[in-house]
Amino acid sequence: MGEGFPLFPEQASTIAEGVDQLYAFLVAVSVFFSVLIFALIFYFAIRYRRRSDLDMPRPIHGSTALEIFWSAVPFVIVMVMFGWGASLYFKNSRPPEGAMDMHVVGKQWMWKIQHPEGRREINELHVPLGRPVRLIMTSEDVIHSFYVPAFRIKMDVLPGRYTTAWFEATKTGKFHLFCAEYCGNEHSRMGGAIHVMEPHAYDLWLSGVEAGESMAEIGERLFHDLRCDTCHRPDGGGRGPTLDDVFGRSVALSGGETVIADEAYLRESILRPRAKRVAGFQPVMPTFQGQVSEEQVMEIIAYIKSLASEGERRLAR
């Protein structure tokens, strides 16, 4: 823990301390048992060393009481580890309400990140201090993994699917971003930095470039350019379902099931419209697989989300 020889990475997120406490508990348990076992081996090996080639010790067959003792004690200890680890994991897997969404696309060998306000970054992510940030991530090619040691977060980034992770930074500064899942030649260079800034500095940074369109605005433009609006009309009279206020709602499907209209469902419906068709509509929508990039899909989804002001809160429930 000294400056010259650290044993812990920096703690720079709200969850880091909890993870480190649990880790310290496991280290303590491990040190205790390692020392115990090494000490017993050395003690027995020396105390009962062979003194004469004629030594013939009495056999001991075993002891049920001892067996129960040294099964039960480890069992109780590992159950504590399990319970503590699982509850922390469960808690850490839920983003708090009102998190700002960052959109992450991994590709060999770079991270492309887009802020809700529309600003794009590559291999860098600027975030404000003290505000929860949710990452909505997908990959254009192979599996990557978004890893920020200082935040103690890691989540695989998969092609064809959205995964999410979240963090709330507690310290300003620059922190490593790594790709943790082996992804080919330049895997070890597929990294960058997370810049945590004071909120006002972040706002300044965000407005530093020319006031561009937000993600939702770009999405809206795409929605018109791709002629989505000819069928998905706000009044609901089109050949497709209206997308007003649909995000976060439960949708009845043609097969009789229901599905929550979250990012993953919207993405699937854009790329493979027939996979989960809304009840009451014909399978007339063309597929947009290969027509739009992962980033464009994210922008369109951001637009659809902007049509449902209560959507995020509904989804959190």
Place this chain on the structure above:
Amino acid sequence: MIATAPAPTAVEPREHYLNAGYGVKSWLLTTDHKRIALLYLASITLFFVLGGAFAVLVRLELVTPEGDLMRSETYNKMFAMHGLIMVFFFLIPSIPAVLGNFLLPIMIGARDLAFPRLNLASWYVYTLGGLFTLGAATTGGVDTGWTFYTPYSSTYSNGAVIATAIGVFIVGFSSILTGLNFIVTIHKMRAPGLTWFRLPLFVWAHYATSLVIMLGTPVLTAAILLVGIERMFGIGIFDPALGGDPVLFQHLFWFYSHPAVYIMILPSMGVISELIACFSRKRIFGYNLIAFSSLAIAALGFLVWGHHMFVSGQSVYAGIVFSFLSFFVAIPSAIKVFNWIATLYKGSVSYDTPMLYAMGFIGLFTIGGLTGLFLSTLAIDVHVHDTYFVVAHFHYIMVGGAMMGYLGGIHFWWPKISGRLYPEGWGRFSALVIFVGFNLTFFPQFILGYLGMPRRYHVYPEEFQVLNVMSSAGATILGVGYLIPLIYLVWSMRYGPRAEANPWGAKGLEWETASPPPKENFEQTPVVTEEAYNYARESESDVSKLNRAISSV
């Protein structure tokens, strides 16, 4: 154990399995399990040296943070080939195919395995698989890691994935043949009086291992086949661009590859039980529990694969279930460790080379096992998954555990196998060198991992250099430690003093026959009248020990 066979000692030259024939044909067409064991010994040693060479290059590159020794492309092939060769062509066959093959029939008083020709076939299958992999290594190499994660392996990798996959596909069948052979042999060919609970724990461990091999390997074979189909014919199974699911591959792969860790460690645990009993001259403490814990580990091994996938996008609830089940593996492992230690209590402990390896095993396996708990703990695994913490953990199990057991076993049974004694002083020295080198190599990697250095990194941030240099320095010591036994064991085959039938004063049928054993293992079928490790029994071997004690004065 007692055998009715008269001890056929010391009347040289006597015919035994080594001098029963000298031609190349007498080796390549042999169905003698002992000779096949030696064929395996030669082949896996070759692969170990090769896999070790790749490891040396990896550690050499990691001395500096920059990629200055080789290109990323090359580095990725180095760690991939290291993993592939060490896992599939060294660790998995190591103890079963060499020591198991040699000893299992002798330990149960049989002439050979149940299917001797199948046994030879398994070596040929292994060799064929090995040739494919070597072919792949020399014609471009493969850069997928030993894990073949899709869709990288099935679509994006430029390496010789197909040739390597065929090699791994083929070598799986050699394990299956060996496993099948062991199960049938243990069921059907035990000597009269050798009931299940009189079996040496080495045999129990191999029985459990064989079950895992038989049930797990076909799943890997299928998964590899599917990767091949997707890569060659573009049929969408794992690549989402073709409509597949990349995580499906991870499920299939780990369904085998987690139990595969137990294929490596269980036989080693069997060896350790033999060593601890012999070198404390005491019946193993809690025999039944050690036997059953092998089966428990084998069974649990099939229920925990999802702990490799806590951050793969798998559901939170699946993660919780897999974490819960993973902790159960700790219990049978702890039972084994405590029973071994209890065996030392009031024993007569000697510090011969095999015992040094056994004690080293217990220590390193303990650290490997305890750090496994970190990885089962969900919130911690999120941080350390795919970092050097994982690399350190599984090397403690696979090298600190499986490899220490293998070397301990090789030394213990070397007099039986070769009929010669190895130089004991060099043996102890190299065991210590290996222990020190191993810890210096891999302990820093735990710290490196928690600090956040991802695995499979060719270049890394500067702050990780000190620990990496320590690790590389340790690897140098470890490498020297491995070379010493390689040299003196080969030397001893020709120049070592001749071994008597039972140089350690050990119990077990293998010590009742000559060193090296005759072609048929025993002159007469032995009859077993007592349990294993009955060291306290007054026996004629005590007389021979007395004689040795007198002559050494």
